Amino acid sequence: MVSGIPSDGSKNPSWFKKGHKNLCTREKSFWLGKNRDKATRQNMSKSHKNNPKVIKHLKELGKQKSGENHWNWKGGITGEMRQLRNTEEYQVWRSKVYARDRWTCQKCGRKLRDLVAHHKKSFKEHPKLRFNVSNGLTLCRSCHKKMHEEIGKQTRWKKKR
Numbered sequence: 001m002v003s004g005i006p007s008d009g010s011k012n013p014s015w016f017k018k019g020h021k022n023l024c025t026r027e028k029s030f031w032l033g034k035n036r037d038k039a040t041r042q043n044m045s046k047s048h049k050n051n052p053k054v055i056k057h058l059k060e061l062g063k064q065k066s067g068e069n070h071w072n073w074k075g076g077i078t079g080e081m082r083q084l085r086n087t088e089e090y091q092v093w094r095s096k097v098y099a100r101d102r103w104t105c106q107k108c109g110r111k112l113r114d115l116v117a118h119h120k121k122s123f124k125e126h127p128k129l130r131f132n133v134s135n136g137l138t139l140c141r142s143c144h145k146k147m148h149e150e151i152g153k154q155t156r157w158k159k160k161r
């Protein structure tokens with residue numbers, strides 16, 4: 001992140017540095033907008049829009065945010081998962097997982113019709129475990145979504161470090 005910023009700093013007015021720091025440390029209150037009225041935020045975003053570095057920074061923030069909050073796990077299972085779901089092997093695997101877990105979400109304990117057989121170890125990275133019942137976990141839809149949001153965070157952390 002620091003790379004790309006000219007070392008002489010002449011192109012970075014002090015307000016930018018200040019604002020930049022604020023964005024990071026006060027990110028939550030800033031983005032939630034709870035501590036600032038709309039006018040202030042609009043003014044800030046307007047002046048920021050003229051600074052390419054801020055735009056870049058905001059884009060990066062946006063990436064992080066959208067990744068955390070709207071991680072599109074459905075996008076990750078497109079063609080391959082759809083195909084897999086149509087196979088008899090998968091159907092059998094899924095009903096075995098459901099039966100073992102007594103058609104109950106293993107996270108919230110609710111017994112719902114809308115269940116998902118989740119692969120504990122990603123079916124993409126562990127193709128051999130795709131039809132391994134012990135790799136399956138019965139989850140309701142909302143817990144499954146949360147689960148994949150968590151996984152998304154974790155894998156990004158791993159990549160970062």
Ligand SMILES: [Zn+2]
Nearest residue numbers: 105108140143
């Ligand atoms: Zn649940």
Ligand SMILES: [Zn+2]
Nearest residue numbers: 117118119144
């Ligand atoms: Zn899953």
